[in-house]
Amino acid sequence: MARGLEEEDAAQEGPVPHGAPLRGAAVTEVPVHLPFLGAQKKSPPAPTQAPAPARAPRPAPAPRPAPGRRAPRVDERLREHRGPVLPGWIGVGIGGLALAGCAAVLWRAGAVPDTVVAAFGGAPRAYRGLSATHWPPLAFLGIVALLALGGLGRSRAGHAWVLTLFGRYRGTVRRTGLTWISPLLLRRRVDVRLRHWRSDPMPAVDSGGLALQVVVQVVWQVRDTARAALAVEDHVEYLAEQVESAMARVLSRLPADAFHEDAPTLRDTEAVGDALTRMLAAETEAVGIEVFSAQPTRIEYAPEVAEAMRRRRVAAIDAKHRDAVLSSVVDAVDDTVHRLTSRGLVELDDYERKALVKDLTVAFYTGRGE
Incomplete structure (x- = not known):
């Protein structure tokens, strides 16, 4: 019975048949969304964008030239400045006062021998031992005396002290005589006098490949002690190596002799010396050395071609x-x-x-x- 009712309901819910259109009438299908278009707001037309201007093509990057030989770069962090220093008499005075204070503390404790006290015209005191009140002033005055007397030093003319603390440059002392410098600073002596260096016969070649032996004399001076002491391990050895290198480059530009033509040769020692001096000055500026003159004193052929x-x-x-x-x-x-x-x-x-x-x-x- 129930099944029969379900079949009857299903038959009633079936598709409703459409009526046949009238003869001679045109049938047009109307979309469902058209009746509701009037309620919608018309959106404004999208603004037309102007065409972007055409970009000019980028020029092709110019090829970088191959890096040539350059002089050493100067380290701006290493520049000489005045270091902490005091006159020596200040250290002597403070050290003497500290030692006198130690002696007074020991005298009050009775630890000074009677003969010493009598020599200074004092009244001897009975020794009662060093108590806890005596040790702090003794330690303090002893440290002051050590610092005051340990920082004394004698600075000679023509020399300078380069000061460092834990590897950091702290200044340069060019003051002469008795000076006081903190004993906590590490000192390094640098010769700042005008110096000359004469080389041994060094091998070289001229522009034609002929073997030569050259002796060069260099007049130089340390201008920046910070760079000379810290920018290179040994500035004197560095100078000697640069002299040999610069000499080889300068001498290889010209022939030693021009037998059948009037042309510049290495016999023009004035021009050769000027070129060598300029090249050496540029190479040694980074280590605080100023070169005044680099002059070849002898240019001769090697024994095998002489x-x-x-x-x-x-x-x-x-x-x-x-x-x-x-x-x-x-x-x-x-x-x-x-x-x-x-x-x-x-x-x-x-x-x-x-x-x-x-x-x-x-x-x-x-x-x-x-």
């Missing part, structure tokens, strides 16, 4: 001398023939003129040779 170059030099000098003699003879012959013909003393045809020139040349050249 004899061959000596013969070549003699031959070049002889050829130059012969050329000078021949030029003077030719000028003399030309002047003689011109005077003879211009004054009408002789009349010469081409054959006779050539013969006269030949005879005069032989005569003049023989006379010059003698």
Whole structure:
């Protein structure tokens, strides 16, 4: 019975049949959302964006040149400044007062021998031992005496003290005489006098590859003690190495001798010294060294090529001398023939003129040779 009722309900809920359209009438389907368009607000039209201006193409990056050789960079953190220092008499006075205070404490405790007390005109006191009230002033005065007397030092003219604390630069002391510097600071003596250094014969080559031996004399001085002491391990050794390096670069630009032409050579020691000085000054500025002069005192060939170059030099000098003699003879012959013909003393045809020139040349050249 229940099943029959369900089937009957399902039959009633079936699809409703549509009526047939009228004959001759057009049928148009209306979308469901069209009747509700009037209630919606019309949105304003989206503004049209102006076309973005065309960007100019970026130029291709220029190729970077290969990094060349550069001088060492100066460390701006290392710059000499005045260090903490006091006159020596202040340390002596404070140390003396501290020792006198220690002696007074010991005297009050009776620990000073009677003979010493009597020598100073004091009244001896009975020794009662060092109590707890005596140790603090003794320790304090003893530390003051150690600091005051331990910081005393003698500074000589032409030298400076570079001070450091736990590896950090604390200043430079150029003061001379008796000075007091904190004993907690580590001291390093630096020579700031004008100095000169003469090298041993050093090997080098000229622009033609010929082996040379060169001796250089350098006049220099430490200008910045902080850089000289801390920027390099040993500034004197650094200078010697830079002298050899700069000398090799300067000498390789020119030939040692130009036998058959007038060209700059290494025999122009003034120009070579100027170039060497400029190069050395740039290399040593980073370590606080000022180079005043770097002059080659001797430039000679190495022993293995010295004899061959000596013969070549003699031959070049002889050829130059012969050329000078021949030029003077030719000028003399030309002047003689011109005077003879211009004054009408002789009349010469081409054959006779050539013969006269030949005879005069032989005569003049023989006379010059003698």
